Amino acid sequence: DTGVSQDPRHKITKRGQNVTFRCDPISEHNRLYWYRQTLGQGPEFLTYFQNEAQLEKSRLLSDRFSAERPKGSFSTLEIQRTEQGDSAMYLCASSFEGSYGYTFGSGTRLTVV
Amino acid sequence: GESVGLHLPTLSVQEGDNSIINCAYSNSASDYFIWYKQESGKGPQFIIDIRSNMDKRQGQRVTVLLNKTVKHLSLQIAATQPGDSAVYFCAENISNTGKLIFGQGTTLQVKP
Numbered sequence: 001d002t003g004v005s006q007d008p009r010h011k012i013t014k015r016g017q018n019v020t021f022r023c024d025p026i027s028e029h030n031r032l033y034w035y036r037q038t039l040g041q042g043p044e045f046l047t048y049f050q051n052e053a054q055l056e057k058s059r060l061l062s063d064r065f066s067a068e069r070p071k072g073s074f075s076t077l078e079i080q081r082t083e084q085g086d087s088a089m090y091l092c093a094s095s096f097e098g099s100y101g102y103t104f105g106s107g108t109r110l111t112v113v
Numbered sequence: 114g115e116s117v118g119l120h121l122p123t124l125s126v127q128e129g130d131n132s133i134i135n136c137a138y139s140n141s142a143s144d145y146f147i148w149y150k151q152e153s154g155k156g157p158q159f160i161i162d163i164r165s166n167m168d169k170r171q172g173q174r175v176t177v178l179l180n181k182t183v184k185h186l187s188l189q190i191a192a193t194q195p196g197d198s199a200v201y202f203c204a205e206n207i208s209n210t211g212k213l214i215f216g217q218g219t220t221l222q223v224k225p
Contacts, residue, residue: 004156033212042202042215043157055211091156100145100206100213104156 004105006092012111013082020078021108025094032075033102034067035091036060043091049075050097082112125222132190134219136203139184143205147213148177148188151200160188160201190221198223 005024013019025032030051035043046065047057051072061067064082069075079086089109093102126132138146144165149157163170163177163186170177176189186203200220204213 031211035215040218042204042217045212045214048211050211093156100147100204101159101162102157102213103159104149106154106156 004092004094004103006090006105006108008108009106010109010111012113015084015112016081018078018080019082019110020076021090021092021110023075023077023092023105025074025092026103027073028096029094029103030072030097031095032069033093033095034075034077035093037089037091037107038087046077079110082110084112086110087112122217123220123222125224126193127224128193128195130193132188132193132197132221134188134190134201134221136186136188136216137184138186138203138205138216140205140207140214141181141184142208144208145206146177146179146186147204147206148175148186149202149204149215150197151202151218153199157202193221193223195223195225197221 007022033048034046036046037043045058046061047067049069052069064080067077089107091104091107093104095102147162148160150160151157161172161175161177163179168179174191178187200218202215202218204215206213
């Protein structure tokens with residue numbers, strides 16, 4: 001286990017299509033976070049899980065966005081009916097409960113055309 | 114409101130010089146602060162952290178200073194190297210929340 005893995009690294013999709021991203025956290029970490037980052041900006045919090053429970057969702061996470069972590073291990077982030085404004089880097093991170101020294105993955109870069 | 118900001122978007126330094134990157138935060142309830150480094154095409158990488166009950170913490174070539182009176186955080190990098198070129202973000206955790214809030218970032222450019 002060498003870190004947080006995200007798949008795919010890049011995704012180009014047409015407006016209106018659905019996309020799904022996967023994150024595999026560090027196996028011992030029970031917290032998993034999703035952030036979104038646009039060019040020149042810092043990461044923005046979307047949501048986080050402790051084990052399989054989704055504990056908080058940002059107002060940024062519209063109804064078109066859904067995240068799951070069904071077995072408390074890997075997580076998926078789905079965006080339905082993508083819009084051009086969804087184009088961004090989607091970052092996943094994991095940590096132990098009570099620790100904020102997140103380990104980030106390399107992200108999935110989404111381009112909506 | 115809840116925000117973390119950095120004073121300068123770009124900092125250019127000569128190789129071997131010391132670098133100081135600044136950050137202002139607005140939430141008095143923040144109890145934990147982290148500096149991250151992000152290289153192009155990669156996710157943010159943890160550099161150093163500090164709790165609100167401390168005012169200074171040192172790592173290898175890096176020092177973080179926290180001034181709670183003026184809500185200011187700084188990252189000092191000693192003997193800056195070309196490999197230090199990246200975007201640096203400060204992030205804060207507001208007490209009893211489960212998430213970090215990031216600032217906008219400062220780009221550090223190291224000239225050979």
